[in-house]
Amino acid sequence: xxxxxxxxxxxxxxxxxxxxxxxxxxxxxxxxxxxxxxxxxxxxxxxxxxxxxxxxxxxxxxxxxxxxxxxxxxxxxxxxxxxxxxxxxxxxxxxxxxxxxxxxxxxxxxxxxxxxxxxx
Amino acid sequence: xxxxxxxxxxxxxxxxxxxxxxxxxxxxxxxxxxxxxxxxxxxxxxxxxxxxxxxxxxxxxxxxxxxxxxxxxxxxxxxxxxxxxxxxxxxxxxxxxxxxxxxxxxxxxxxxxxxxxxxxxxxxxxxxxxxxxxxxxxxxxxxxxxxxxxxxxxxxxxxxxxxxxxxxxxxxxxxxxxxxxxxxxxxxxxxxxxxxxxxxxxxxxxxxxxxxxxxxxxxxxxxxxxxxxxxxxxxxxxxxxxxxxxxxxxxxxxxxxxxxxxxxxxxxxxxxxxxxxxxxxxxxxxxxxxxxxxxxxxxxxxxxxxxxxxxxxxxxxxxxxxxxxxxxxxxxxxxxxxxxxxxxxxxxxxxxxxxxxxxxxxxxxxxxxxxxxxxxxxxxxxxxxxxxxxxxxxxxxxxxxxxxxxxxxxxxxxxxxxxxxxxxxxxxxxxxxxxxxxxxxx
Numbered sequence: 001x002x003x004x005x006x007x008x009x010x011x012x013x014x015x016x017x018x019x020x021x022x023x024x025x026x027x028x029x030x031x032x033x034x035x036x037x038x039x040x041x042x043x044x045x046x047x048x049x050x051x052x053x054x055x056x057x058x059x060x061x062x063x064x065x066x067x068x069x070x071x072x073x074x075x076x077x078x079x080x081x082x083x084x085x086x087x088x089x090x091x092x093x094x095x096x097x098x099x100x101x102x103x104x105x106x107x108x109x110x111x112x113x114x115x116x117x118x119x120x
Numbered sequence: 121x122x123x124x125x126x127x128x129x130x131x132x133x134x135x136x137x138x139x140x141x142x143x144x145x146x147x148x149x150x151x152x153x154x155x156x157x158x159x160x161x162x163x164x165x166x167x168x169x170x171x172x173x174x175x176x177x178x179x180x181x182x183x184x185x186x187x188x189x190x191x192x193x194x195x196x197x198x199x200x201x202x203x204x205x206x207x208x209x210x211x212x213x214x215x216x217x218x219x220x221x222x223x224x225x226x227x228x229x230x231x232x233x234x235x236x237x238x239x240x241x242x243x244x245x246x247x248x249x250x251x252x253x254x255x256x257x258x259x260x261x262x263x264x265x266x267x268x269x270x271x272x273x274x275x276x277x278x279x280x281x282x283x284x285x286x287x288x289x290x291x292x293x294x295x296x297x298x299x300x301x302x303x304x305x306x307x308x309x310x311x312x313x314x315x316x317x318x319x320x321x322x323x324x325x326x327x328x329x330x331x332x333x334x335x336x337x338x339x340x341x342x343x344x345x346x347x348x349x350x351x352x353x354x355x356x357x358x359x360x361x362x363x364x365x366x367x368x369x370x371x372x373x374x375x376x377x378x379x380x381x382x383x384x385x386x387x388x389x390x391x392x393x394x395x396x397x398x399x400x401x402x403x404x405x406x407x408x409x410x411x412x413x414x415x416x417x418x419x420x421x422x423x424x425x426x427x428x429x430x431x432x433x434x435x436x437x438x439x440x441x442x443x444x445x446x447x448x449x450x451x452x453x454x455x456x457x458x459x460x461x462x463x464x465x466x467x468x469x470x471x472x473x474x475x476x477x478x479x480x481x482x483x484x485x486x487x488x489x490x491x492x493x494x495x496x497x498x499x500x501x502x503x504x505x506x507x508x509x510x511x512x513x514x515x516x517x518x519x520x521x522x523x524x525x526x527x528x529x530x531x532x533x534x535x536x537x538x539x540x541x542x543x544x545x546x547x548x549x550x551x552x553x554x555x556x557x558x559x560x561x562x
Binding site: 089091095111113115 | 242244290291292293294298302
């Protein structure tokens with residue numbers, strides 16, 4: 001078994017047209033079905049959706065001093081918007097979950113393996 | 121070989137040839153046994169060194185492939201026992217472990233090389249990485265040879281291979297033959313890699329060995345997957361294309377058009393073999409892009425001269441090809457065949473509807489059709505446009521001479537690198553510009 005991060009990236013300034021209530025209900029319905037399937041099959045480990053990057057704070061420690069700054073770490077247009085952490089036999093199984101996820105939320109999904117540590 | 125043991129002719133070159141032939145199978149088996157590509161590669165390399173020491177004096181073992189696999193496996197076990205990390209590896213469940221519960225474990229899909237080619241050509245790897253891994257691991261080429269084949273510096277190629285192997289391990293790309301329902305999607309990149317290897321060999325005069333290697337890979341695939349008509353079609357296409365590769369270039373490297381090729385030099389044995397496969401495919405009645413291209417190549421191979429080619433049959437095959445592979449490049453080749461049946465005006469009307477402005481064979485085709493219609497001024501402008509877009513100096517010269525000696529279709533892509541031949545990443549559809557076709561659609 002390996003663990004994979006399935007991440008959803010949002011692009012700043014490329015916000016999609018706000019969903020109607022009906023669209024939102026359908027979206028939530030699809031995501032609900034997907035997560036239920038992930039959980040009942042034992043693949044789901046954790047998932048979450050993040051607030052906008054401008055709600056982020058960065059903390060640095062240099063020489064014992066703590067420096068706190070406002071804003072996201074990377075000055076990039078793409079930001080992590082949400083993610084799933086899943087367990088799968090191999091990449092093919094992870095990619096199958098990723099394609100279901102991409103279909104449900106209508107966004108590309110990046111699949112990345114977690115490092116394996118002996119005994120972990 | 122004559123089974124002569126202890127023969128003095130068993131030099132390094134001959135042993136190298138045997139290894140290239142056998143190493144794919146050994147590497148594939150050892151990857152299954154040890155679950156690690158690097159361990160398998162190193163072990164087969166050690167077995168090669170051992171063979172160089174022993175075979176010249178002891179003679180060729182009765183089953184060289186078996187000898188290589190056994191020797192390599194023993195070396196790997198010895199080495200892993202010596203190293204602490206190796207002992208861990210022997211103990212832990214490796215990343216690349218075939219799933220023994222798989223229903224496909226029995227039957228004709230058992231060969232480890234088949235697992236290996238599906239791993240090497242996994243869609244999660246870049247096309248360049250797929251080609252490099254396939255040639256290195258299955259083809260038994262050295263990193264230097266793979267680098268030379270694609271005009272890439274050796275350190276860059278080594279880096280590409282290391283990165284790809286790291287991804288296979290880290291992301292746990294599985295080592296198994298896909299299940300039946302996955303097969304159509306997964307077989308396509310495998311066939312594309314074999315086709316790319318062939319094209320790279322045909323486009324690069326210095327590396328004809330790649331053509332032989334592609335045909336060898338296609339033969340392996342066809343033997344291991346006898347029920348896949350497209351795999352058979354790919355093999356037939358390569359054999360028929362190969363049958364006229366030698367007559368396609370002059371000693372100075374310039375192209376000989378299909379109509380001007382010495383048909384007496386076409387390799388009849390390859391044509392016969394290709395034909396037999398095409399006939400079997402036709403009986404099966406499940407045509408696909410490779411089978412149809414092979415059938416078109418077979419019709420050309422049948423013709424004693426270009427004038428006596430069965431063009432209506434070629435048009436009919438292009439109609440089918442366009443249905444399964446509806447790309448503008450196929451439409452262009454079909455239009456050229458129509459030009460041979462219904463005349464240049466009919467062909468030009470079809471060509472002018474195509475959106476291929478950046479594709480130099482499109483302009484070369486237009487130029488030729490315009491000239492046949494007596495529109496010399498328009499033809500000259502089209503030749504100029506084609507020459508400006510042509511990827512190689514030889515083609516630019518040829519086109520700016522007004523494609524002299526040509527009476528027909530598109531210029532084959534003769535770029536030296538991989539890029540011009542890459543399949544469409546979205547659809548997996550290959551550019552239908554098989555090498556060796558002169559300026560006729562094949």
